[in-house]
Amino acid sequence: MAAAEPPLLRLVLAVSLDGRLAPAAGGAAQLGGPGDRRVLEEALAWADGCLIGARTLRLHGSTCQIHAADLLEQRQQRGRPPQPLALVVSRGSRFDPDLRFFQQPLQRGLLAPPQALVGGAPPAGFDVAWPLASWASALETLAAAGLHRLVVLGGAQLAASLLEHDLVEELQLTLCPQLLGGGHSWLPAAAVLQASHWSLQEQRRLEGDELLLRYRRCAGGRGPAAIA
Ligand SMILES: NC(=O)c1ccc[n+]([C@@H]2O[C@H](COP(=O)([O-])OP(=O)(O)OC[C@H]3O[C@@H](n4cnc5c(N)ncnc54)[C@H](OP(=O)(O)O)[C@@H]3O)[C@@H](O)[C@H]2O)c1
DSSP states (O other): OOOOOOOEEEEEEEEEEBBBBSTTTOSOOOOOOOOHHHHHHHHHOOEEEEEEHHHHHHHSSOOOOOOOOOHHHHHHTOOOOSSSEEEOOOOSSOOOTTTTTGGSSOOEEEEEEEGGGSSSOOOOOOOOEESSHHHHHHHHHHTTTOEEEEOOOOOOOHHHHHHHHHHHOOOEEEESOOOOOSSSSSSTTTTOOOOOEEEEEEEEEGGGEEEEEEEEOOTTOOGGGGGG
C-alpha cells in the first residue's frame, strides 16, 4: 500500500515588528490581541493537530483552544472533534502533572525520541505517544493516524527544527505593532536554513493595527492545489 502523503504544516506565530516572539526578558509571551486570537483559532479550526514545543507548554502551562462558537460549530458539522489533537514535542517525557494542560478538554499526544518512550503505553496525562526518531518518520506516522493538517504553535526552537528540514509549507504570521528588542527572534540565530522563497497568500488588517500575513513556500514545496 502506498504511504500516506505527509501532513501539511502551517507555522502560526504572533511576532513583533522587529521579529521577536517574546519580550527581551523571555517568559510566557502574550503578543497578540483579539484579532490575532481570531486568526489563531481559525488556524486551529483548520487543523487535525497542533505541535507545541515543550518549553512553550511549560512556560504557558496550557495550550490554545478554539473558543469561537462558529468555528466549533463548523468542526462539528464536518464531524471533527471540537479541538485538534495537542501534540507536545520533547526530548523527554516528564511534565508537571499540575500543568493546566492536563485538565484541558482535548486529546493530548507526545512526540519524543523512542528511548524516552518506554513500556509501550503513553506517559501519564497523554492519550497517545509516538516516537520521534526523525521528522520524516514521525510525520509519516502522524499522516497514517489521520493527522493531515498540522498547525505548529512554536516556539522558536521547534519552528527552527522543522524549517531546517524544509517541512513547513505555510507561514501564518501576525505582525503585532510593538518593538521588543532582545534576543528572542522567531527563528534562533543558530538556525541553519536553506534559502527559500515564499508567496503571499493572504494579508488581512486585524483589530488593534495587527496585520495577518500568510505565506506559502514556493519552489520545492508542494503545489497550491494540495493545500485547498
Ligand atoms: N509569539 C508567539 O506566537 C509564540 C508562540 C509560541 C511560543 N512563544 C514563546 O516562545 C518561547 C519559547 O520558545 P523556545 O524556542 O524557547 O522553546 P520551544 O520551541 O517552545 O520548546 C523547545 C523545546 O521543545 C522540544 N523540542 C523542540 N524541537 C525538538 C525536536 N526536534 N525534537 C525533540 N524535542 C524538541 C525540546 O523539549 P525538551 O526540553 O522537553 O526536550 C525543547 O527544549 C516562550 O517565550 C513562548 O512564550 C511565542
